[in-house]
Amino acid sequence: AQKVTQAQTEISVVEKEDVTLDCVYETRDTTYYLFWYKQPPSGELVFLIRRNSFDEQNEISGRYSWNFQKSTSSFNFTITASQVVDSAVYFCALTSGTGNQFYFGTGTSLTVIP
Amino acid sequence: EPEVTQTPSHQVTQMGQEVILRCVPISNHLYFYWYRQILGQKVEFLVSFYNNEISEKSEIFDDQFSVERPDGSNFTLKIRSTKLEDSAMYFCASSEWPVSSPLHFGNGTRLTVT
Numbered sequence: 642a643q644k645v646t647q648a649q650t651e652i653s654v655v656e657k658e659d660v661t662l663d664c665v666y667e668t669r670d671t672t673y674y675l676f677w678y679k680q681p682p683s684g685e686l687v688f689l690i691r692r693n694s695f696d697e698q699n700e701i702s703g704r705y706s707w708n709f710q711k712s713t714s715s716f717n718f719t720i721t722a723s724q725v726v727d728s729a730v731y732f733c734a735l736t737s738g739t740g741n742q743f744y745f746g747t748g749t750s751l752t753v754i755p
Numbered sequence: 756e757p758e759v760t761q762t763p764s765h766q767v768t769q770m771g772q773e774v775i776l777r778c779v780p781i782s783n784h785l786y787f788y789w790y791r792q793i794l795g796q797k798v799e800f801l802v803s804f805y806n807n808e809i810s811e812k813s814e815i816f817d818d819q820f821s822v823e824r825p826d827g828s829n830f831t832l833k834i835r836s837t838k839l840e841d842s843a844m845y846f847c848a849s850s851e852w853p854v855s856s857p858l859h860f861g862n863g864t865r866l867t868v869t
Contacts, residue, residue, distance in 0.1 A: 674855050686798070686846060686860040693855065732798060740811050741786060741853030745798040 643668050645735050647746035654723050655754050662718040662749045664733030670694075673737030675709065675716045680730040680748070692716060694737075723753045757781045761847050761861035768837055769869055776832045776864045778847030787830045788848040788858060789822065791815070798846070804830065805853070837868045 644667040654660045666675065677689040690700065692709050700707045704721045720727050733746045760779045768774050780787050789801040802812040804822055819841075821833045830849075834841055844865050848858040 676857055678860075683862075684844065684865075685862045686848075686858075688857045688859065691855075691857050734798075736854045738854075741788075741803050741850075742800045742811055742813070743788075743790075743798075743858060744800075747797045 643670075643735055643737060643742075643744045645733050645744050645746035647731075647733055647749050649749045650747070651750045651752070653752045653754060656725060657722050659719060659721050660723055660751065662720075662731050662733075662751065664716045664718065664746060666714050666716065666733070666735045668735060668737045670737035673735060676734040676736075676743070677707065677716075677718050678732045678734060678745075680732065682729070686732070689718075720751075723751075725753050725755050727751060728753045757783075759847055759849055759859050759861035761845075761864050763864060764862065765865045765867070767867045767869065770839060771836055773833065773835045774837060774866060776834075776845050776847070776866070778830045778832070778861055779828050780830055780847065780849030781859055782828070784849035784851055784859070786810075786850045786853050786856075787822075787824070788850075789832045790846045790848060790860075791843040792846065792863075793843045801832075803853070810853075834866075837866075839868050842866055842868045 646665045673694045675692045679687045706719045708717045730748045730750045732748045734743045762777045787804040792798045800813045802816045803810045844863045846863045847861045850856040
């Protein structure tokens with residue numbers, strides 16, 4: 642069975658602090674894909690990143706970075722020097738196998754305080 | 756950048772009525788999806804659609820729901836005999852390929868059943 646766990650329900654940080662959002666996944670498939678989505682207060686779901694199970698290289702995009710560790714089944718997301726515009730709910734998601742369903746975590750609500 | 760468009764943005768209906776939510780996926784995408792998000796909760800898979808037929812559906816997607824691609828551009832979700840618990844944000848999404856491609860979501864239709 643596929644499952645994504647985001648244990649942090651809500652996080653508050655002061656602007657310019659770094660923050661890490663945790664994501665732990667479960668799957669029996671050897672080929673799978675992990676995603677992060679951002680849902681700002683306006684409600685849309687914005688794709689941030691995709692990572693496949695064969696690529697464990699960390700990725701950096703501006704202030705965003707992602708740490709994929711198969712040994713711990715984690716795909717954590719770090720925002721460096723957070724800004725108020727980063728305030729949103731962030732969802733981690735997983736796909737694998739022959740099905741095309743995305744399994745979403747319950748989301749982490751990030752509030753960046755000015 | 757091409758985007759998924761959904762109409763209406765907000766739909767209010769009385770319990771027992773039928774509603775049709777409309778979506779225009781990205782034009783070169785072949786896979787279409789409906790997800791829903793009850794307020795403050797996780798994003799849940801409803802159904803995926805490819806080549807004019809349902810490819811996968813969840814337990815939520817019972818006989819009350821149906822999907823259709825009536826022409827070359829629109830993708831619709833019909834909910835018959837709506838119930839109070841159908842109140843949610845409904846997201847349409849599309850992707851180039853199943854599993855590995857990210858989902859591109861529309862801005863959602865907020866359905867309120869009174």
